Amino acid sequence: MSVSSGFALICSSRAEVAESLIRELEPLAARCEVASGRSEWPAEVPGVAFIDLADASQPVREVRLAYGRRTELVAIVDNESVERLIPALAAGCGDYLFYPINPDELGLQWRKHLAGEGGTGARRPGGLAGHLQFEFPSRVQFVREVVAEVVEACERLAFSGSRATLNLRVAVGEALSNAILYGNQEDPEKLVRVVAALSAGSARVTVTDQGQGFDPQAILDPTRPENRERSQGRGLFLLRSLTDEVSFNERGNSITLTLRE
Amino acid sequence: MFSITEMNGITIVEVGGELIVGNRQELKDTVLGRLDAGDRRFLIDFSSSSYIDSSGLGVLVSLSKKIRESGGALRLAGLNEDLRTLFELTKLDTLFQIADTRARAMGEF
Structure with a gap:
């Protein structure tokens, strides 16, 4: 059966979530159906x-299995469920909306969908095998x-052991924290982009923020006795200590780290 | 994520899971709350914790300073091999009193 682009399926057991989506979508000529926790689609x-x-x-994989890639999947997240967003994006959601729903954002997304643009695209994870x-x-x-x-992708595609579970884990975590806290100053309107290239024995991860950038040379050595009691400044040091190569772009808002097995 | 018990006048904070940028503030608020309430001897037990990041290390440094300034003492216990590596890399093993087990840390107050 071909896809009905004007048909929106709402998978939620929360009546208020379904109602608010229907309230905004029906004036945009969408037909809506609610599936609340049932197994037949x-x-x-x-x-x-x-x-x-x-x-x-949260049946992301089930909906993907039922309809394949013909159906665009949009995750609805709130403050409680926000930790499930990244797995949902990895499992096939191409976009997301925060609840309570912002009508303008939903309207924009729906019109893009009807125009065949498939959401913002910018948020879509994926890429070639070995790329995340x-x-x-x-x-x-x-x-x-x-x-x-x-x-997890590194263990599957590049290497495993403590180089993955300690070195890569710490290095990527520190790069992300720096991008969120210092680069984007925790402004949720600003995005952090992660691109990982994984091949046998090698992982290369680039983290980019939308901040002004910084001078990596200006970071003090946290292991010197006079700096040891400072509460900040260990992230970049750990990142450098645990990776094989670290490089920055000229602006200083994008870091690339490389680890080999 | 953080559970608190008190034994022999020592406030024991057990860190479950990870101490990272997403939950570091919770630990800080918890310990500072007890410091304000008059507690002075603190033991942070990492036996159930697998991971700590630089934000977590930063919070421990800042708590250690505040506790010391209030005339108290902070000890750490139960670090696994990965956690020890991170303390050693950052030379924080020279700043903190770290014991292998909770029991040993309690005996050293």
């Missing part, structure tokens, strides 16, 4: 499925999940 192929990550089932790509808002709650995705 409508035979008609939806153009978009909105998946509430607060639900215990994410773009996410500057919230420290995301760090854990993004790091877990990169380490």
Whole structure:
């Protein structure tokens, strides 16, 4: 069956979430159906499925299996479910909306969908085998999940052991924290971009923020006795200590770290 | 994530999971709350913790300073091999009193 682009499937057991989506989508000529935790999906192929990550089932993979890539998947996240966003993006969601829903954002997304542009595209993870790509808002709650995705991909495609579970984990975590805290100053409107290239025995990860950049030479050595009681300044030091190569772009808002087995 | 017990006048904070940028503030608030309430001897136990990042290390440094300035003492215990590596790399093993086990740390107060 071909895809019905004007048909929106809403996967949420929370009535208020479903209602607010329907309230905004119906004036945009969308037909909506709510699937609240059931295992049988409508035979008609939806153009978009909105998946509430607060639900215990959060059926990203099930919806992907039922409809394949014909259906665009949009995650609905709130402050409680925000840690599930990165796994949902990795599992096939091409975009996301924060709940409570911003009507302008939803309207823009729906019109892009009807125009065949498939959401913002910018947030879409994926790429070639061995490449991982994410773009996410500057919230420290995301760090854990993004790091877990990169380490898991490294163990699958590049190398395993403590080089992955300690060195890469710490280095990527520190690069993300710096990008969120110092680069983007925790402004959730600003995004952090992660690109990882993984091949047998080698992992290269680039983290880019939307900040002004900084001078890496200006960071003090935290191991010197006079700096040891400072509460900041260890991230970059750890990152450098645990990787084989570190480089910055000229502006200083993009760091690339390389680790070999 | 952080559970608190008190034994023999020592406030024991157990870190479950990870101490990272996403939850470091919670640990800071928890310990400073007890310091304000009059507690002076603190033991942070990492036996159930697998990971700490530079933000977590930074919070420990700042807590250690505040506790010391209030006339108290902070000890750490139960670091796994990865955590020890991070303390050694940053030379924080020279700044903190670190014991292998909770029992040993309690005996050293």
